Amino acid sequence: MKIGKQTIKLENSPCIFATSSIVGPKEMQGPLAQYFDANIKDVFFDEKTFEKAESKMLESCINNLLVKAGITQQDVDVIFSGDLLNQCISSCFAIRSFDVPFLGLYGACSTFCEGLILSSLLIESKAVKQVVASASSHFCSAERQFRMPLEHGNQKSPTAQATVTASGAALVTDKSVADNGIHITHVTPGKIIDLGVKDMSNMGAAMAPAAFSTISNHLTDTGRTIDYYDYIITGDLGIHGSDMLNELFKNEGIDISQKHKDCGVLIYDEENQDVNSGGSGCGCIASVFSSFWFNELKAKNVNRILLIATGALMSPISSSQGESIPGIAHAVAIEREV
Amino acid sequence: MDMLLNYGSAFLTGGIICVIGQILIDKTKLTPARILTLFVTLGVILTFLGIYEPIAEFGKCGATVPISGFGYSLFKGTVKAIEEKGFIGIFTGGVTATAGGIAAAVVFGFLASLFAKPTIK
Amino acid sequence: MNTNLNISNSEYDDLISKKAQKSPILKNICFAFLVGGLICVLGQFIYNQMENLGLDKETCSTITSISLIFLGAFLTSINLYSRIGRFAGAGSTIPITGFSNSIVAPAIEFKSEGYVLGIGANMFKVAGPVIVYGITSTVILGLVYYLIHYVF
Numbered sequence: 001m002k003i004g005k006q007t008i009k010l011e012n013s014p015c016i017f018a019t020s021s022i023v024g025p026k027e028m029q030g031p032l033a034q035y036f037d038a039n040i041k042d043v044f045f046d047e048k049t050f051e052k053a054e055s056k057m058l059e060s061c062i063n064n065l066l067v068k069a070g071i072t073q074q075d076v077d078v079i080f081s082g083d084l085l086n087q088c089i090s091s092c093f094a095i096r097s098f099d100v101p102f103l104g105l106y107g108a109c110s111t112f113c114e115g116l117i118l119s120s121l122l123i124e125s126k127a128v129k130q131v132v133a134s135a136s137s138h139f140c141s142a143e144r145q146f147r148m149p150l151e152h153g154n155q156k157s158p159t160a161q162a163t164v165t166a167s168g169a170a171l172v173t174d175k176s177v178a179d180n181g182i183h184i185t186h187v188t189p190g191k192i193i194d195l196g197v198k199d200m201s202n203m204g205a206a207m208a209p210a211a212f213s214t215i216s217n218h219l220t221d222t223g224r225t226i227d228y229y230d231y232i233i234t235g236d237l238g239i240h241g242s243d244m245l246n247e248l249f250k251n252e253g254i255d256i257s258q259k260h261k262d263c264g265v266l267i268y269d270e271e272n273q274d275v276n277s278g279g280s281g282c283g284c285i286a287s288v289f290s291s292f293w294f295n296e297l298k299a300k301n302v303n304r305i306l307l308i309a310t311g312a313l314m315s316p317i318s319s320s321q322g323e324s325i326p327g328i329a330h331a332v333a334i335e336r337e338v
Numbered sequence: 339m340d341m342l343l344n345y346g347s348a349f350l351t352g353g354i355i356c357v358i359g360q361i362l363i364d365k366t367k368l369t370p371a372r373i374l375t376l377f378v379t380l381g382v383i384l385t386f387l388g389i390y391e392p393i394a395e396f397g398k399c400g401a402t403v404p405i406s407g408f409g410y411s412l413f414k415g416t417v418k419a420i421e422e423k424g425f426i427g428i429f430t431g432g433v434t435a436t437a438g439g440i441a442a443a444v445v446f447g448f449l450a451s452l453f454a455k456p457t458i459k
Numbered sequence: 460m461n462t463n464l465n466i467s468n469s470e471y472d473d474l475i476s477k478k479a480q481k482s483p484i485l486k487n488i489c490f491a492f493l494v495g496g497l498i499c500v501l502g503q504f505i506y507n508q509m510e511n512l513g514l515d516k517e518t519c520s521t522i523t524s525i526s527l528i529f530l531g532a533f534l535t536s537i538n539l540y541s542r543i544g545r546f547a548g549a550g551s552t553i554p555i556t557g558f559s560n561s562i563v564a565p566a567i568e569f570k571s572e573g574y575v576l577g578i579g580a581n582m583f584k585v586a587g588p589v590i591v592y593g594i595t596s597t598v599i600l601g602l603v604y605y606l607i608h609y610v611f
Binding site for chain 2: 488494502524585600603
Binding site for chain 1: 464466471475478480481487535536541542543545548551552561564565567568571584585
């Protein structure tokens with residue numbers, strides 16, 4: 001049921017029953033290494049190209065999800081998946097081997113929450129029972145599509161972010177089928193917000209206003225305050241983007257710095273990993289939520305989170321044509337039954 | 339002694355040209371492809387204006403090794419060809435003078451691609 | 460609470476400039492100077508050796524260029540040039556070794572799309588504009604030079 005301007009309250013509160021994550025070598029050197037289910041030792045993952053490696057990573061991530069949830073492909077009604085590559089090839093080729101209906105998504109780095117929103121709405125409607133929401137990104141395949149060839153020697157701006165090599169997947173279920181007490185209670189799809197940022201090396205700042213808009217609309221619609229949640233978790237604003245989000249809230253007289261965490265900041269060690277402003281990419285929030293945060297929810301260390309995946313909706317073509325970078329952010333309220 | 343001066347002026351000239359590029363990158367957010375393009379075009383224009391020749395005489399390889407030196411060779415070759423062959427030299431001079439470098443870059447690039455594999459930093 | 464962004468594009472831009480971490484420009488300049496200078500010294504060394512062999516100026520220059528282009532290509536193919544570029548910045552971009560790097564890097568990367576449409580079509584993805592604008596400006600100014608010296 002829609003409440004307020006943008007938020008939908010889910011009366012049947014679908015359950016996030018299981019999650020699965022897989023990351024690359026650099027992510028395994030980061031502080032969250034112990035939480036990931038699987039990792040690839042080499043960025044090629046025994047494949048000939050980075051694109052094939054990314055597909056294989058996503059495929060194995062979803063397969064692992066089914067194993068963890070103790071179900072088979074036949075039990076899954078739909079898979080939602082998306083990535084950063086043109087025509088979403090990572091997802092298409094990953095899910096080619098599955099005997100399950102597939103709905104492809106593109107929301108740049110906001111894809112994972114877009115998938116969670118659509119999955120939970122589909123289940124809320126009673127149409128289906130079990131849906132997979134997944135997303136992936138790969139540093140090397142993204143780099144060659146959006147930036148420079150890998151072996152080109154250049155300096156990165158301090159506000160630039162490194163695309164995370166990772167996939168994450170979540171199984172969303174109707175409570176009647178499987179329930180572990182972790183529920184999606186509200187979803188807030190975001191509006192496109194563009195404050196005219198054009199710097200391709202500063203996606204964090206381009207996306208922060210969208211995150212602000214979605215979070216503030218979510219709070220207004222639900223009548224909640226920041227204090228209701230244990231954490232407000234954004235996808236990949238990075239260090240600089242997080243700073244900008246804090247500033248935008250400060251302008252409204254709200255201090256979110258104690259509640260706010262960003263997956264792009266969490267996944268790498270800022271001091272020692274040479275990642276400038278942090279991680280980015282669809283796989284960033286997908287893998288960090290599917291490992292660390294889901295773990296925290298299951299361990300009862302955290303009870304209520306607002307998960308906001310942020311995306312920068314540009315392409316190298318729009319950027320070459322002088323367009324600014326439109327931002328988007330989708331929020332999902334995840335609460336554990338106490 | 340002459341030898342040392344020779345290296346010193348190359349180091350200084352090359353270093354300064356690179357520093358100008360670095361300031362442009364940091365201050366204007368120009369991408370490397372744009373910097374390279376800007377420098378080669380500036381090399382051509384400065385040679386045309388007679389400004390690059392004295393720099394090259396002083397800096398030697400310090401002025402010819404940076405990509406602006408590629409522009410210098412292009413235009414110098416054009417002038418030489420115009421003097422030797424007249425009008426047609428406008429079209430043949432530049433590429434003739436730089437043919438070695440371009441051919442080397444293409445061939446080495448092709449050979450490298452046969453053996454090398456990209457990796458992450 | 461207010462859900463609208465009470466901030467104009469230009470105010471937001473100012474806020475970004477205020478908050479964004481600046482490039483360590485002094486450090487970058489030092490490395491650019493050092494690395495760029497050293498590559499030129501290496502070029503000078505090769506040039507001097509060739510001159511000692513009694514070769515003419517043009518041949519010496521060409522051999523120097525080809526040698527440095529080979530070095531750039533070699534360092535790129537053993538995955539080293541990108542590491543140098545991380546700290547040297549313009550110091551490794553602007554010398555001719557950087558031109559070589561900008562041709563070799565896409566050639567290596569686009570091999571996955573095949574020899575013709577991959578390597579062949581993408582080799583000049585980064586360095587193409589250098590050739591285009593280098594040659595175009597030379598021909599235009601060459602024409603001007605011709606007109607000044609031989610026509611008027």
